[in-house]
Amino acid sequence: MVNGKICIMVVDDDTRMVRGISDSLRFAGYEVMSAGNGEEALEVFYEQVDKIDLILLDVMMPVRDGYYVLSTIRDERHMTPIIMLTAKDEEYDQLRGFRLGADDYIGKPFSISLLLARIEAVMKRSGKLVAEDLVVGGIAINISKRSCVNDGTTMELTKREFELLYFFLLHPSLIFTREHLLNQVWGYDFEGDSRTVDTHIKQLRIKLGEKSTYIKTVHRVGYKFEV
Template sequence: MIGNKQCILIVDDEVRMLVVLKDFFVAQNYEVLLAENGQVALDIHYQNNTMIDLILLDVMMPVKDGFETLIELRENKFDTPVIMLTAKSEEYDQIKGFQYGVDDYITKPFSLSLLIARVESVLRRTMKQTEQTHNLGLLTLVPSKRTVLLENKPIELTRREYDLLQYFILNKEITLTREQILLQVWGYDYQGDNRTVDTHIKQLRMKLKGCSHYIKTVHGVGYLFEVQV
């Protein structure tokens, strides 16, 4: 955020697209940064990551494409929301994007009304998740830093393990089916099966150690996150 305005980094190798999107978002009261390829976008992000609220990222670009840019961001633990813009409509590319940690996906050509609706939706979701710290038993989840503390000591979680734990905490004391978890944590285009959920929960429980019992198995249904005092 710059001043009281949310900041969007727009990444596209088409100059006309950059101009159109910049004018549109400025008119919508956003601050806008521009990059003509993935490498320039990364350089800008490294310098301004605390101010950038969302990235609109084209896929097909020279020097460094959208997927390569997204992978580098996530490998460096940056969780800035990313919406990918692409001319491709193949299902494989959408699945690939979600597996690498994209937040949403829009296929060109798109209407500006659809784009702003998607942007606002992702920003609302992100802001909601970063509003408060959650203290549950011996666990503390700090969304603004994507950090989990066990007895006030940080534990190392993968991006997916963190997302899974956060989803449980935000839906504590609610029985969740494997299908619900797969949809909300992995995304609607993920092609894996329910065993993926079981495997990640097993790994997450190991890292939670003495708090592993917070994640309860509801036989024949799914899982329940509950902390009993």
């Protein structure tokens, strides 16, 4: 931990991906370290091993790939939780990661809410985190259970509606462009356009009922969630 906060190391050669993930993790209350390739990741890990609580590790990287980093860390009996991030979704690649000691595996593209849920689940299994509901304006979300309750009434949300609302609750009063919401909720590799965001905002407002006004349109910019 760093300053009483769980510390996560993000390892990926895609600087845009690292920046986006790191910003979201900090918003969610985590401390973040980063590395751009496998060799650098091992250097940072050995220097900060007592502070790093979890590693988000990309598979395909220059110099040393994620499998090498994973096997090296596990061969030296370090049991720091590791979640693999990869564009590969073949079963063989996933099995290889688990056999080397990975704790979880997320295929790209992924939403930030899914990533946060996986991090929470892995940290709970490791005994380092106790899950709590995220509550804003009478709306309570439990990311592990994928449940949302509005003033005591359970809301039936689609996967994207849930992730969008969760992202808003994580960042109350902050303004986000449609592009930012696409990147954070749908994933950086999503090929849709900004109308996707508008459509989901419309449906989410309908389901929020009287609290639909919490999602505010910022003219010519995007949206914000404000109670």
